[in-house]
Amino acid sequence: MLALSGVDGSGKSTQARALQASLEQLGYDAAIVWTPLASNRWLARLARSARRLLHPFGSLHHPPNDALRRGRAPNPASVLRQRSPLVNHAWATLVALANGLSHRRSVVQHAVRGRVVICDRYVLDSVARLHFFYGEAPSFRLQRGLIARLSPRPTRSFFLDLPSEASAARKDDGWSSEELGTQVRLYREEHAILGAIRLDASEDHEQLCAQIAHEAWRSLG
Numbered sequence: 777m778l779a780l781s782g783v784d785g786s787g788k789s790t791q792a793r794a795l796q797a798s799l800e801q802l803g804y805d806a807a808i809v810w811t812p813l814a815s816n817r818w819l820a821r822l823a824r825s826a827r828r829l830l831h832p833f834g835s836l837h838h839p840p841n842d843a844l845r846r847g848r849a850p851n852p853a854s855v856l857r858q859r860s861p862l863v864n865h866a867w868a869t870l871v872a873l874a875n876g877l878s879h880r881r882s883v884v885q886h887a888v889r890g891r892v893v894i895c896d897r898y899v900l901d902s903v904a905r906l907h908f909f910y911g912e913a914p915s916f917r918l919q920r921g922l923i924a925r926l927s928p929r930p931t932r933s934f935f936l937d938l939p940s941e942a943s944a945a946r947k948d949d950g951w952s953s954e955e956l957g958t959q960v961r962l963y964r965e966e967h968a969i970l971g972a973i974r975l976d977a978s979e980d981h982e983q984l985c986a987q988i989a990h991e992a993w994r995s996l997g
Contacts, residue, residue: 777929778795779898779933779972780894780988781900781934781967782936784949785946786937787938787977787984788936789810791984795985799992802993805890806894808894810897812897812905815875815878816874816878864911869918871910872902876923876924876927879898879902892996895930900963903970904959904966907962907966908959912958920970932995933972934972934991935975936984937960937974938978939960942977942978943956943959975988
């Protein structure tokens with residue numbers, strides 16, 4: 777199993793496809809899986825139920841002074857999480873649990889068929905984005921541990937490190953320069969804790985492909 781992590785625009789999906797093609801040329805059956813944070817169906821149903829329950833509380837439709845980040849549209853549930861550290865911590869724990877289980881399910885369903893699994897986003901992405909969306913002040917040690925322990929350990933994981941300016945130039949997802957800078961910093965901080973093979977994502981595409989393919993081949997050999 778192999779994992780690719782990095783901010784938007786770092787080339788994760790491109791490198792995942794290139795790695796899949798390289799492995800298939802070597803005779804491996806390879807599959808790409810994508811399990812972004814908070815993408816679980818039961819978690820989405822729970823969030824919808826919470827919004828419906830809180831809908832009558834009109835004051836919760838108005839976010840506090842600090843603006844909600846993109847991807848967290850103002851709704852009673854998200855505003856309540858912003859106002860209550862306890863609720864925020866509990867929800868972040870549910871998100872971490874769901875994400876770790878999704879990683880395990882996605883990887884295992886291919887691994888039992890003898891496929892090499894390539895994860896486009898993995899533990900490093902999940903933890904960095906958990907901090908970005910749910911706050912930097914909490915340490916989220918419990919949540920980091922949940923994701924890391926539930927997620928199958930990759931034979932090689934790669935961190936495609938890209939400066940925020942390059943990320944914005946490659947892919948416009950609507951983040952401000954400050955938000956992109958925060959994401960890059962969080963990825964680097966979490967990389968120092970979780971570890972991965974760090975690669976300069978601004979390098980030549982073919983050179984990166986060759987580096988990743990070589991490391992992947994060594995890990996599988």
